[in-house]
Amino acid sequence: MNSEELQQIAEAVRLEHEKYDYEINVCMGAGCLAQHSDKFKDALAKEVESSGKRCHVRSAGCLGLCAAGPLALVDPIEVRYGHLRESDAKEVIASLGGKPVERLEMHLENYFQGQQHVVLENCGRIDPEKIEEYISRGGYEALLKALTEMDPQGVIDQIAKSGLRGRGGGGYPTGLKWGTVAKAVGSPKYVICNGDEGDPGAFMDRSVLEGDPQRVIEGMVIAAYAVGATKGYIYVRAEYPLAVSRFSASLREARRHGFLGANICGTPLLFDIEIRLGAGAFVCGEETALIASIEGKRGTPRTRPPYPAVSGLWNCPTLINNVETFANVAPILRNGAEWFAGMGTAHSKGTKVFALTGKITNTGLVEIPMGMPLREIIFSIGGGVPDGHKFKAVQTGGPSGGCLPEEHLDLNISYDALIGAGSMMGSGGMIVMDDTSCMVNVARFFVEFCMTESCGKCIPCRAGTAQMFGLLSKICNGEASHQDLDLLIDLCDVVKNTSLCGLGQTAPNPVLSTLRYFRDEYLEHIDHHRCPAGVCACNARTPKAELAEVTV
Amino acid sequence: MSKTRLATAWLDGCSGCHMSFLDMDERLIELSGAFDLVYSPLVDFKTFPEAVDITLVEGAVSTTDDVEKIHLIRARTRLLVAMGDCAVTGNVPAMRNAFGPDAVLRRAYFENADLQQQTPLVVVPKLLDKVRPVHEYVSVDLYLPGCPPSAATFHAVLTELLANRMPDVASLTRFGA
Amino acid sequence: MSASVDVKTLVIDGVDVSARQDQTVLDVARENNIFIPTLCHLEGLSEVGACRLCLVEIKGSPKLFPACVLKVEEGMEVITHSERLLHYRQTILELLFAERNHVCAVCVANGNCELQTIAQSQRLTHVRLPYRNPKLPVDLSHERFAADHNRCILCTRCVRVCAEIEGAHVWDVMGRGIDSMVITDLNDPWGSSSCTRCGKCVQVCPTGALFDKSKVGVSHPKSPEFLPYLNLMREEQ
Numbered sequence: 026m027n028s029e030e031l032q033q034i035a036e037a038v039r040l041e042h043e044k045y046d047y048e049i050n051v052c053m054g055a056g057c058l059a060q061h062s063d064k065f066k067d068a069l070a071k072e073v074e075s076s077g078k079r080c081h082v083r084s085a086g087c088l089g090l091c092a093a094g095p096l097a098l099v100d101p102i103e104v105r106y107g108h109l110r111e112s113d114a115k116e117v118i119a120s121l122g123g124k125p126v127e128r129l130e131m132h133l134e135n136y137f138q139g140q141q142h143v144v145l146e147n148c149g150r151i152d153p154e155k156i157e158e159y160i161s162r163g164g165y166e167a168l169l170k171a172l173t174e175m176d177p178q179g180v181i182d183q184i185a186k187s188g189l190r191g192r193g194g195g196g197y198p199t200g201l202k203w204g205t206v207a208k209a210v211g212s213p214k215y216v217i218c219n220g221d222e223g224d225p226g227a228f229m230d231r232s233v234l235e236g237d238p239q240r241v242i243e244g245m246v247i248a249a250y251a252v253g254a255t256k257g258y259i260y261v262r263a264e265y266p267l268a269v270s271r272f273s274a275s276l277r278e279a280r281r282h283g284f285l286g287a288n289i290c291g292t293p294l295l296f297d298i299e300i301r302l303g304a305g306a307f308v309c310g311e312e313t314a315l316i317a318s319i320e321g322k323r324g325t326p327r328t329r330p331p332y333p334a335v336s337g338l339w340n341c342p343t344l345i346n347n348v349e350t351f352a353n354v355a356p357i358l359r360n361g362a363e364w365f366a367g368m369g370t371a372h373s374k375g376t377k378v379f380a381l382t383g384k385i386t387n388t389g390l391v392e393i394p395m396g397m398p399l400r401e402i403i404f405s406i407g408g409g410v411p412d413g414h415k416f417k418a419v420q421t422g423g424p425s426g427g428c429l430p431e432e433h434l435d436l437n438i439s440y441d442a443l444i445g446a447g448s449m450m451g452s453g454g455m456i457v458m459d460d461t462s463c464m465v466n467v468a469r470f471f472v473e474f475c476m477t478e479s480c481g482k483c484i485p486c487r488a489g490t491a492q493m494f495g496l497l498s499k500i501c502n503g504e505a506s507h508q509d510l511d512l513l514i515d516l517c518d519v520v521k522n523t524s525l526c527g528l529g530q531t532a533p534n535p536v537l538s539t540l541r542y543f544r545d546e547y548l549e550h551i552d553h554h555r556c557p558a559g560v561c562a563c564n565a566r567t568p569k570a571e572l573a574e575v576t577v
Numbered sequence: 578m579s580k581t582r583l584a585t586a587w588l589d590g591c592s593g594c595h596m597s598f599l600d601m602d603e604r605l606i607e608l609s610g611a612f613d614l615v616y617s618p619l620v621d622f623k624t625f626p627e628a629v630d631i632t633l634v635e636g637a638v639s640t641t642d643d644v645e646k647i648h649l650i651r652a653r654t655r656l657l658v659a660m661g662d663c664a665v666t667g668n669v670p671a672m673r674n675a676f677g678p679d680a681v682l683r684r685a686y687f688e689n690a691d692l693q694q695q696t697p698l699v700v701v702p703k704l705l706d707k708v709r710p711v712h713e714y715v716s717v718d719l720y721l722p723g724c725p726p727s728a729a730t731f732h733a734v735l736t737e738l739l740a741n742r743m744p745d746v747a748s749l750t751r752f753g754a
Numbered sequence: 755m756s757a758s759v760d761v762k763t764l765v766i767d768g769v770d771v772s773a774r775q776d777q778t779v780l781d782v783a784r785e786n787n788i789f790i791p792t793l794c795h796l797e798g799l800s801e802v803g804a805c806r807l808c809l810v811e812i813k814g815s816p817k818l819f820p821a822c823v824l825k826v827e828e829g830m831e832v833i834t835h836s837e838r839l840l841h842y843r844q845t846i847l848e849l850l851f852a853e854r855n856h857v858c859a860v861c862v863a864n865g866n867c868e869l870q871t872i873a874q875s876q877r878l879t880h881v882r883l884p885y886r887n888p889k890l891p892v893d894l895s896h897e898r899f900a901a902d903h904n905r906c907i908l909c910t911r912c913v914r915v916c917a918e919i920e921g922a923h924v925w926d927v928m929g930r931g932i933d934s935m936v937i938t939d940l941n942d943p944w945g946s947s948s949c950t951r952c953g954k955c956v957q958v959c960p961t962g963a964l965f966d967k968s969k970v971g972v973s974h975p976k977s978p979e980f981l982p983y984l985n986l987m988r989e990e991q
Contacts, residue, residue: 306930323927328803328823481908481927481934483804488849491932492883512882519845522818523806662859665880672857674887707887712880720880724859747877752851752870753858 026283026290028169031160038161042081047121050085050149051109052096054235055228055267057088061111062095068114069097076118086236088149091228092388093131098149107131135405136387141368143376144352145392148236153271156278159239165284167358171247172292175358180251181207184354186362188374193219193310193347194422194451195527196373196440202344205334206252209342214254216245216296217338217345219315220261220268223307224423225474226382227454230348232390233378234261234268237352238275242298244351246284247358249296252344257298260315263305273300307424307478311526312337312345314480325480326526347452349378369395373439377450383420383457386411393438400434403457414459418542422451424471424478425531427538428464447538449531463560464543465550468535469497475532486529489520493536500547503554503563510551514540581739582630584616585660586650588643589670589708590636593725594661595619598633600728601735608732611739627653631738633660633721637670638709642702651715656738659717662724662752664710669724671708678704721746723754730754764830773826780808780821783834790834791843791872793960794909795822798981800918802910807843807872810834818842843876852883853932854890855904856961862902863962866975869907870961886932893938895945899956899966901936906963908934911978912955919984924949936963 042048051057051066069082088096093107097117106117106129113129120126142148151158159165171180185200206214218241222230234241245257261269276298279285287295301319308314309324316338318324337343353375357365366374373395379402382388386408393402403409403419410416418428427448429436436442440450458467476490496513499505517533524530540547549555554563585595595618599605615629616622625646632654638647651657662668673681681704687694711717721734730750737744763772766783773782778801783790793805801822809818813831821834833839850856850869858864890903910927913936917923924947928937938947956964958978965974 308930328801328820476931479931481929481931482802483806484846484849484853484907485806487908487931487934488853491886492849492852495884495886515845516883519842523809523842523846525803525806525820659880666851666857667885668857668859671885671887672855672860674885675855675889709885710880712882713884717880722879746879747874751858751874752856753861753864753867 026165026169028166028173031165031169034157035161038157045079045081047078047080047102048083048100049080049117050083050088050098050100052086052088052094052149053084053153054087054091054232055265056091057094057096058267060095062097062109064111065095065097065109065114068111069118072114072118078118078121080118080121083152084154085150086148086153087145087232087390089145089391090131090133090136090387090389092386099125100150105131105133133387135408136391139393139397139401139406140391141376141394142392143356143365143368144233144240144349144378145236145390146356147240148232148390151237153236153238154274154278156239156275156282159237163359164239164355165243167355168243168247168250168284169290171250171358172290172294177207177251177253180247180358183358183362184251187357187365188362188369188372189350189353189357189365190373190440191347192349192353192377192452194425194449196450199346199350202334202346203248203251205332206254206342206344209335211336211340211342213256213341214252215338215341215343216249216252216254216257217315217319217343218245218257218259218298218348218351219310219312219345220259220265220348221303221307221310221315222265222348222452223262223310223478224452224454225471226380226420226456227423227452228380229378229390229453231265231268233348233352234265234272238268238272239279240352240355241272241348242275242279242284244346244354245298246289246294246296247354248344248346248351250294252342254344255295257296258301258319258338259298260301260303260309260319263302269300269302276300306480307474308480308526308528311528314526315345316343323480325482326528328525349453370437370439372441377438377453379453379455381407381455381457383455384410384414384459384462385457395439396437398435398437399429402438402455403434407457410457410459414461416457417460417462418458418464418467418539420448420456420458420467420471420535421454422449422531422534423454424474425449425527425534426451426454427534428458428467428542429538430542433542447541448534461558461560463501463556463558464539464546465497465500465556466558466560468539469494469501471535472497472532475528479528479532483523483525483529485520486524486526486532489516489524489529490532492516493520493533497536500550501556501561501563503550503556503561505551507551510547580610581612582615582626582628583612584614584625584629584632584650584654585619586616586625586632586634586646587618588634588636588646588664588711589639590661590663591669592618592635594633594635594663597725597728598660598731601732602728604728604732608735608739625649625653629654631656631658633658634664634711635660637663637667638705638711638714639670640702640704644705644714647711647714656718657711657715658719658721658734658738659711660721661726662722665712665720665722666752667708667710671710674707678706719743719746721750722752723750724752726750726754762826762828762830764826764828764832766832767834775826777826778822779810779819779824779826779830779832782826783821783832788834789875790821791875792822793868793872793907794911796911796915796958796978796981798919798978798985799911799914799958802914805907805909806846809839809842811836811839840876844878847873847876847878848881848883850907851881852885853888854906855887857904861905861962862965862970862974863905863976866973867962868960893944894967895943896949896967897945898951898968899944899953899964901938901944901964902962903935904963905961906936907961908936909960910936911958911960912936912964915954915958915981919981920950920952920954922948922950922952925955
């Protein structure tokens, strides 16, 4: 594959598209599929046939606004439809050339204004299983450029200059990591893509893998070239069957076009990717646990150093990046590091995909430039809190993150600002809570998550989270004393500072951040056996009541 | 100086701690000049008095009766000592926590009884769901682990307490000692 | 510094010590009679850094480091004892005591138990946390040994000694988090497992979780000191 061939493919796609007046992209992401978008698509295709209109119906990836699924986007008129049923197909096709179907049309100016799509640029615009469509939108140009015009160090320099940081949550500078692996002594070297997205309410990586898998493959091949790796793995949760099947189809396509295997794009580069399925353990998102899992061992983290960059998979130098990190690589090389560094804040460059969920009008996937205030994401893009309820908190960073209250909504999204406020960027889950949420109960939920997902290797995380959960339950039930609260705070400190891996070290965050901003709710449960939000059943078996009951 | 008002109490335990206390033998006589024993299963006082300086509590809290007693004791005691592993950790009485009080009653009053197989409703206080250490009910000032703490430990601890000093317990005894 | 590249000098608790560059802080501390508590560490087995009792402070870092896997570095200033570390160690021990049913008074290992001894060394006299009192099995199926899961602290010494020294890998860990259990084979009874009856796991077990049935009711000291010698002899072969 060389650039002429690439252009020929793109040209062929263009010619094919010219046959149509319209293209309807029907979302085939997991959310819309669950609401039978495939049936709607089939109905559309039938209608097109019988109406004789020059319209192409495409199975596309995620269109973003999952709350209004099934979704479809009509190009080139940029009309978006939501809540589609099979029976709507006739009307949609009939309307082509005339006025859009008002009943189904969504007006989403606010939702899209302010968003900036880099990672999601192709999501919903291409058929994820057709590599040609990816190529027609500039796909694999970056790889070709890297292989033909740049040396490996040049690629690393570009990534470093772009300021890209790990999108899995840690925010480690990607260029620095690539440089370490490139310099590491040992052979073979591995590239691993971490697709073990497990945070509650997070579905960014899933949407990218389902909607634009070639982008991830391209990123991984470029990384392999840069660090000198010959073998790649993508570790995906088995709970994402659609992502897995699309990704494996894409791997076959990529191999067929010579982007994987031996002599990639006619160069000496040798690299291939294998899929490994996670068996449902959240902790396998932690890099050392993930490596153990790929090696076929029990998925438990180990102490670092040595870091995987030096000694990872089978004790060889290993580069591990998250799906979204790899998805950013091709655009950076295509458009230049300066372009990427032009977006975002001083220390957090580029864009970030968030999965907006919870008590928010526009549930779905959004991609925004770093530095955007939380308020804008939630109230402008997200459409605010529905049903007349009042915003209470937003939870970012998954179970490791924290809950930020109203007064922090003017915070500009960046790795450092979120940590400063007691939360973290995480992989991009963003859960909005309104006045019907009890913050103690929320903390309890996340601690329960960490408790059940703890691998059990180190004591503080294994037994500490279980004790924290017990104390939080006691508070929720209105049975706790101030002593219990002190004990909880003490345990948070111990678990945070003594746990072996990130799971335990961050497990107390939801408790600490809710205590920092919503301490009064804890006190209300303790002092008055009352849940202000009316969520917890604290009709209190207080110690006194218990005694009265059991006295014979 | 008036003598220290000392009490000992017995919740759910085997009385081994009291036996070990008595094992101080003649050292007890030497100490007794410094305290009055105002309440104890070893002597014949019926009610727990007011204004006790030091109370040594043996046993875990496992019945409704224990709960009432320990609250009363705490209210009337300046310095409460959890004496022995049952009071400190729950120890052997707490081994029933894994299977519950019903199994205990069934074993005691049905499986091991030939006549009158029935759960007692009077005199025997109701068993709590879980047996817990004393400090889960009231605040404890000093923990004296050991099953039982040795007579030497008792002597060292009492000598210090009667002299108004806090003993260094960790150097004297441990869980299961 | 002298020309010798193999030697590092560092400070542990204010004492200047020297070490070979491949040594861990724990090794060096023990050589210099500085006591750092450990439960999962055992000389002769691989390190897992799981019990977190050996965490130490390093001057200039807010983070704590497990001494068992921390390699010495030139000029490093290590603090192995502080109020903060004592508090963390005590709490970790409390977590262990509250996790399962460690009833010292009726334990076969009473008086010979590392958990018990370390608790005393860390001045632990009571446990603030509520006891969980889980219902756990006792495996008496083996003709010589028994496994009482009520006493297990999941240090995985048995797993490592069986896999790394005996080469049988009969023991492993099942389940996750608080429900984790050590198991023989695929959770088969120990007695009908592929156990070679070598008894190494019993000797390395720090508590009364794995014990020799013939020692019930009498003193049951464990002897894990054989490991380094065994390793040495194998290296020489």
